[in-house]
Amino acid sequence: xxxxxxxxxxxxDLRLHDSPALKAALDLQPEVLWPIFTWDPHYVYxxxxxxxxxxxxxxLDCQQDLSDSIQKLNPKSKLFVLREAPQTLFPKLFAxxxxxxxxxxxxxxxxxxxxDKFVTDAAQKAGVKVVTRYGRTLWDSDEVVAKNGGKPTxxxxxxxxxxxxxxxxPKPIPAPQHLPDPxxxxxxxxxxxxxxxxxxxxxxxxxxxxxxxxIAGPKGDFAVExxxxxxxxxxxxxxxxxxxxxxxxxEKIMADEKYAATFRKPKTSPAAFEPQSTTLLSPHMHFGAxxxxxxYWRAREVVEKYGKGAxxxxxxxxxxxxxxxxxxxxQAAIGSPYKQTINNAYVRFIPWHLPSKYEDTETGxxxxxxxxxxxxxxxxxxFQRWQAGMTGFPFVDALMRQLRxxxxxxxxxxxxxxxxxxxxxxxxxxxxxxxxxxxLLIDHEPASNAGNWQWLSCxxxxxxxxxxxxxVAFGQKWDKNGDFIRRxxxxxxxxxxxxxxxxxxxxxxxxxxxxxxxxxxGLGDNQKKGVYPQVMFxxxxxxxxxxxxxxxxxxxxxxxxxxxxxxxTWKKLFEKAGEIEMEGMxxxxxxxxxxxxxxxxxxxxxxxxxxxxxxxASSKRDAVKEGPMDRHIKKLKA
DNA sequence: AACAGTGTTGTGTGC
DNA sequence: CGCACACAACACTGT
Numbered sequence: 001x002x003x004x005x006x007x008x009x010x011x012x013d014l015r016l017h018d019s020p021a022l023k024a025a026l027d028l029q030p031e032v033l034w035p036i037f038t039w040d041p042h043y044v045y046x047x048x049x050x051x052x053x054x055x056x057x058x059x060l061d062c063q064q065d066l067s068d069s070i071q072k073l074n075p076k077s078k079l080f081v082l083r084e085a086p087q088t089l090f091p092k093l094f095a096x097x098x099x100x101x102x103x104x105x106x107x108x109x110x111x112x113x114x115x116d117k118f119v120t121d122a123a124q125k126a127g128v129k130v131v132t133r134y135g136r137t138l139w140d141s142d143e144v145v146a147k148n149g150g151k152p153t154x155x156x157x158x159x160x161x162x163x164x165x166x167x168x169x170p171k172p173i174p175a176p177q178h179l180p181d182p183x184x185x186x187x188x189x190x191x192x193x194x195x196x197x198x199x200x201x202x203x204x205x206x207x208x209x210x211x212x213x214x215i216a217g218p219k220g221d222f223a224v225e226x227x228x229x230x231x232x233x234x235x236x237x238x239x240x241x242x243x244x245x246x247x248x249x250x251e252k253i254m255a256d257e258k259y260a261a262t263f264r265k266p267k268t269s270p271a272a273f274e275p276q277s278t279t280l281l282s283p284h285m286h287f288g289a290x291x292x293x294x295x296y297w298r299a300r301e302v303v304e305k306y307g308k309g310a311x312x313x314x315x316x317x318x319x320x321x322x323x324x325x326x327x328x329x330x331q332a333a334i335g336s337p338y339k340q341t342i343n344n345a346y347v348r349f350i351p352w353h354l355p356s357k358y359e360d361t362e363t364g365x366x367x368x369x370x371x372x373x374x375x376x377x378x379x380x381x382x383f384q385r386w387q388a389g390m391t392g393f394p395f396v397d398a399l400m401r402q403l404r405x406x407x408x409x410x411x412x413x414x415x416x417x418x419x420x421x422x423x424x425x426x427x428x429x430x431x432x433x434x435x436x437x438x439x440l441l442i443d444h445e446p447a448s449n450a451g452n453w454q455w456l457s458c459x460x461x462x463x464x465x466x467x468x469x470x471x472v473a474f475g476q477k478w479d480k481n482g483d484f485i486r487r488x489x490x491x492x493x494x495x496x497x498x499x500x501x502x503x504x505x506x507x508x509x510x511x512x513x514x515x516x517x518x519x520x521x522g523l524g525d526n527q528k529k530g531v532y533p534q535v536m537f538x539x540x541x542x543x544x545x546x547x548x549x550x551x552x553x554x555x556x557x558x559x560x561x562x563x564x565x566x567x568x569t570w571k572k573l574f575e576k577a578g579e580i581e582m583e584g585m586x587x588x589x590x591x592x593x594x595x596x597x598x599x600x601x602x603x604x605x606x607x608x609x610x611x612x613x614x615x616x617a618s619s620k621r622d623a624v625k626e627g628p629m630d631r632h633i634k635k636l637k638a
Numbered sequence: 639a640a641c642a643g644t645g646t647t648g649t650g651t652g653c
Numbered sequence: 654c655g656c657a658c659a660c661a662a663c664a665c666t667g668t
Contacts, residue, residue: 107658154664154665155645155664155665155666156645156646156667157644157645157665158665264646264647265646265647266647268647269645270647313646314645314646315646315647316646319646320646323646411647412647415647419648424648451650458663462645462663462664463663463664463665464645464648464661464662464663464664465662465663466648466660466661466662467647467648467649468648468649469647469648469649470648470649470650473648473649473650474648474649477648547661550659551662554663
């Protein structure tokens with residue numbers, strides 16, 4: 001029998017430790033093994049991501065570290081980066097390299113599943129055997145769903161019950177000691193360059209994108225690409241990636257046995273910044289530099305050794321991993337509607353401001369990334385100020401500025417700003433917030449992001465909307481002196497602790513002493529040195545309005561898949577009930593119509609950045625088909 | 639079947 | 654400072 005000639009395809013498992021798929025590849029006892037990474041246009045152009053996140057995926061971090069680790073095991077090998085979409089590349093590669101097996105770790109999101117099915121079909125046609133394993137979550141999400149009666153896991157108890165039926169969480173697999181040589185790598189075929197008609201990342205690029213310059217890269221050596229090649233400026237985050245760093249960080253956490261064994265998430269401070277109060281391991285798990293199972297079993301070891309007094313799920317470290325599995329399994333069961341309201345039976349319908357635009361796709365009506373209706377100029381302004389960190393609420397602004405610069409904020413900080421944008425302040429759609437987090441978070445994980453936004457907005461997973469975070473009191477609970485605010489909102493650095501969470505109450509003398517003026521809205525030309533924006537609304541008043549609006553929406557009880565939501569007749573139900581705070585009710589300067597806002601909406605993430613994305617955005621806009629929601633919007637106009 | 643208990647992570651007041 | 658409680662009151666779980 002012919003010896004195995006194996007491509008190992010690294011994707012979101014950028015590691016050597018605890019990789020079930022890599023073990024499966026080596027179990028084939030290959031004659032040659034090519035460790036490769038394909039540069040997928042879907043992630044380069046269609047998924048919006050700040051340079052902070054690109055840095056994690058690019059040269060200096062996960063891929064480069066993995067490549068170095070491979071080279072240590074076999075100097076002839078490394079991570080070979082091929083610059084072409086896997087769908088078009090693999091059929092050519094299978095023939096050119098005389099491949100017998102393709103091995104990879106399965107991924108769960110909708111795009112990845114479609115892509116992998118396409119590649120698997122192509123492999124079968126070419127007579128290449130496909131071997132896959134799964135190691136992205138504690139348990140296989142599809143098995144969890146099956147044990148949960150085919151339904152999404154909507155609570156941590158459901159996840160725990162279903163998980164225990166699946167069986168024991170697999171123990172980590174040691175990293176390989178040796179890797180086979182790679183085979184010859186002739187590239188005697190044409191490169192299919194990706195169309196760049198939709199480049200959601202264009203606004204970030206300071207130079208032309210050269211990511212696709214030849215399949216083997218500009219030097220022809222399959223080197224890991226660089227931020228420069230992608231045209232991105234240097235990232236601003238201090239957080240770095242790669243398996244070596246991830247394992248070091250894991251061991252640092254576990255070396256402090258008391259911290260690891262008694263960890264209680266709700267007791268950790270969102271205002272701690274030197275050092276942060278949580279583990280910072282989430283980005284490593286997102287890129288697969290750290291296996292969640294390895295993390296889980298290390299945490300279990302420490303807890304068992306610690307004995308009495310250790311914390312337990314869901315508050316403990318292992319509990320955090322269980323929540324991650326809960327969101328993954330919910331996503332696995334619900335499929336593509338998981339990330340949106342429309343067509344999602346498990347998400348409550350609330351008529352928030354700034355609702356998404358929709359398009360018809362093969363899988364049904366779906367939200368268009370980053371596109372939304374400006375039903376209320378007031379809400380749009382609040383949203384712009386929220387994402388710019390210019391709300392006039394210092395704790396909210398500190399968090400949003402930390403998010404923009406570092407790509408990471410504490411979990412409870414995310415709660416604060418998410419509650420504030422949605423049910424506890426602005427009454428803006430959670431999908432707007434999820435879009436911003438998707439772009440800015442270095443640890444952005446689609447399942448966790450959508451799930452947590454649903455949780456905080458009380459549309460799924462959680463429902464106690466009367467528990468509302470105060471932008472003043474919540475921060476004070478952790479940080480009386482406001483050191484966190486002083487770090488991220490330097491305008492207020494010298495303000496008395498008495499006023500630091502609510503500068504609108506400060507006396508003129510206190511403001512003068514601090515050398516700060518409080519005026520304007522902080523947007524555009526209003527950004528001035530030594531000036532902090534005026535507070536954008538009375539929080540207590542907004543809190544009351546939001547809670548009563550939530551109460552009404554809950555009593556009406558619609559969900560994303562209800563006909564009244566799809567055909568627009570929900571509006572009558574809310575009007576009949578006398579609801580005022582809702583989509584289409586735009587405040588004082590609203591003309592009662594939906595603006596044609598495609599251009600303004602497409603720029604919603606750029607604060608003081610170039611506005612060069614419009615030509616890309618417009619082609620996307622032109623491609624958008626009319627969906628049911630657009631029809632209902634037109635009905636409203638008439 | 640009706641109901642009590644619980645749910646990782648709220649706030650404000652009063653002792 | 655820590656704690657209990659009211660606030661107003663949802664969804665799921667188990668009996």
